Amino acid sequence: MEKRPFYAFPAVAGITYTMGGIAIDADARVLKPDGDVFPGLYAVGCATGGLEGGPNKGYVGGLVKSSVTGLRAAEAILASA
Numbered sequence: 001m002e003k004r005p006f007y008a009f010p011a012v013a014g015i016t017y018t019m020g021g022i023a024i025d026a027d028a029r030v031l032k033p034d035g036d037v038f039p040g041l042y043a044v045g046c047a048t049g050g051l052e053g054g055p056n057k058g059y060v061g062g063l064v065k066s067s068v069t070g071l072r073a074a075e076a077i078l079a080s081a
Contacts, residue, residue, distance in 0.1 A: 019059070021049035028073035042077070044069035 023031040045066035
């Protein structure tokens, strides 16, 4: 049997990043099920899917994914303006 004193601290678990989500193309445009894009609709960050999973499973990082897809979307929006 273990001896006292015992110590405890409060902890709260949370999910800060999920893998999977809205399908996008290289410019972060949202894809329809047939592969065509929804005009003017973009998705970035952890709301998007398609970068993780498949035959080459791996974690790309929440902040990296957010910054890269955000930049790609911004560049595509500016190019189309």
